Amino acid sequence: xxxxxxxxxxxxxxxxxxxxxxxxxxxxxxxxxxxxxxxxxxxxxxxxxxxxxxxxxxxxxxxxxxxxxxxxxxxxxxxxxxxxxxxxxxxxxxxxxxxxxxxxxxxxxxxxxxxxxxxxxxxxxxxxxxxxxxxxxxxxxx
Amino acid sequence: xxxxxxxxxxxxxxxxxxxxxxxxxxxxxxxxxxxxxxxxxxxxxxxxxxxxxxxxxxxxxxxxxxxxxxxxxxxxxxxxxxxxxxxxxxxxxxxxxxxxxxxxxxxxxxxxxxxxxxxxxxxxxxxxxxxxxxxxxxxxxxxxxxxxxxxxxxxxxxxxxxxxxx
Numbered sequence: 001x002x003x004x005x006x007x008x009x010x011x012x013x014x015x016x017x018x019x020x021x022x023x024x025x026x027x028x029x030x031x032x033x034x035x036x037x038x039x040x041x042x043x044x045x046x047x048x049x050x051x052x053x054x055x056x057x058x059x060x061x062x063x064x065x066x067x068x069x070x071x072x073x074x075x076x077x078x079x080x081x082x083x084x085x086x087x088x089x090x091x092x093x094x095x096x097x098x099x100x101x102x103x104x105x106x107x108x109x110x111x112x113x114x115x116x117x118x119x120x121x122x123x124x125x126x127x128x129x130x131x132x133x134x135x136x137x138x139x140x141x142x
Numbered sequence: 143x144x145x146x147x148x149x150x151x152x153x154x155x156x157x158x159x160x161x162x163x164x165x166x167x168x169x170x171x172x173x174x175x176x177x178x179x180x181x182x183x184x185x186x187x188x189x190x191x192x193x194x195x196x197x198x199x200x201x202x203x204x205x206x207x208x209x210x211x212x213x214x215x216x217x218x219x220x221x222x223x224x225x226x227x228x229x230x231x232x233x234x235x236x237x238x239x240x241x242x243x244x245x246x247x248x249x250x251x252x253x254x255x256x257x258x259x260x261x262x263x264x265x266x267x268x269x270x271x272x273x274x275x276x277x278x279x280x281x282x283x284x285x286x287x288x289x290x291x292x293x294x295x296x297x298x299x300x301x302x303x304x305x306x307x308x
Contacts, residue, residue: 039159089196092247093216096196108244116247118240120196120218123173125162130241132163137243 011044012138014131015054015078019071019107021061024121025088029058031124032131038124045131051077056134058127062090062097063105075111081141083134085115087127092116173236174219177212181254183231184210185278186270190223190232199223208256208270214240215250229274261294263301268294 016029032040033047048054051074063071075084089095091107098106107113114137117130160167169175177198186208191199198216202209223232242250259272276283276291283291290298 036158037160042159042164089215089218093196093213095216096218098197098216108247113244113247116215116242116244118214118217118242118250119238120220122241123238125160125167126238126241128163129239133241133243 011046012055012083012135013048013053014040014045015048015051015057017057017059017071017074018067019059019061019091019105020064020067021088021090025060025090025119028121028124028127029060029087032127035124038128040128040131043128043131043135045135051075052079054078054082055138056083056085056131058085058087058131059091059107059111060087062094062100062103063107063110065102065104068104068110072110081138083114083138083141084111085117085130085134086113087117087130088122089118089120092118095120169236169238171236173238174221174234175236175238176214176234176240177217177219177223177252178233178235179210179212179252179254180231180233181210181256182271183229183274184208184254184256184271185229185231185274186256187228189226189228193222193226195220195222206255207258210254210256211251213248213251215247229271229278231271231274259292261297262289262292263297264294266294266296268292 016026018026032038045056057075057078059071086092086107090097091105094103094105097103115130115134117126119126188201191201196216196218198213200211202211219234221234224230224234240250256270259268259270260266261268272291276288280287290301293301
């Protein structure tokens with residue numbers, strides 16, 4: 001392993017996909033990154049705007065029928081090795097929207113999920129805990 | 143030179159970032175986290191199952207008792223179950239360490255069995271959690287009341303007529 005890979009390994013970039021979320025989890029994700037109290041950048045993480053740059057993808061929302069194809073297409077664009085994290089109970093099980101008419105979830109019907117973060121929404125520390133687990137999975141995959 | 147004041151204040155106050163995950167996190171005592179269930183206090187009314195908006199709580203009636211199951215990955219931590227539980231058998235702890243790998247997804251559940259209450263005289267089935275109901279209904283419970291509460295209606299009638307001798 002070269003020097004660059006050793007350095008690169010420590011800094012996964014995060015990417016968010018909203019799969020029909022109520023925005024609760026998205027607010028918590030923004031809080032996790034933007035408020036110094038939680039500061040996810042201590043783990044070397046940084047949100048990026050393009051799926052092509054991402055290493056860890058955080059998906060929120062129960063995967064509505066309208067957004068399903070777009071989410072899957074976006075997820076395909078993320079280069080391997082990627083780690084998929086389901087944030088909140090909606091992508092994990094459907095949560096309170098389970099078995100609803102426009103719900104195509106849970107997400108693991110369509111995508112391989114690696115880490116789940118329980119909560120409705122999960123508190124920022126729980127998201128950090130999930131991201132820490134995702135970084136472990138990601139390091140193993142390198 | 144007022145910025146110096148701010149500078150000194152910030153140096154004294156230290157960083158505002160919480161130490162977690164490199165140190166211990168602080169959690170408010172009233173934080174609504176993982177659901178905890180006490181089978182001994184449950185009366186089997188199944189109100190928690192009824193009010194749960196996410197359908198995370200399931201009851202299953204079997205020969206050995208009432209099987210309670212909660213799947214935390216479906217639980218929204220709303221606290222309805224704890225609010226409506228008459229005997230406070232179900233409550234929300236402040237434990238939020240529930241991030242897990244996909245392989246543990248369906249293992250993040252809790253299961254308990256509420257034993258079937260039996261008449262102490264004839265052994266007939268008299269439902270669930272009779273002691274919990276009596277404790278909930280009366281401020282203090284006399285030994286006689288406790289004794290009668292553990293009997294089936296037929297035996298209770300017979301015992302009452304005889305003067306409920308212990």
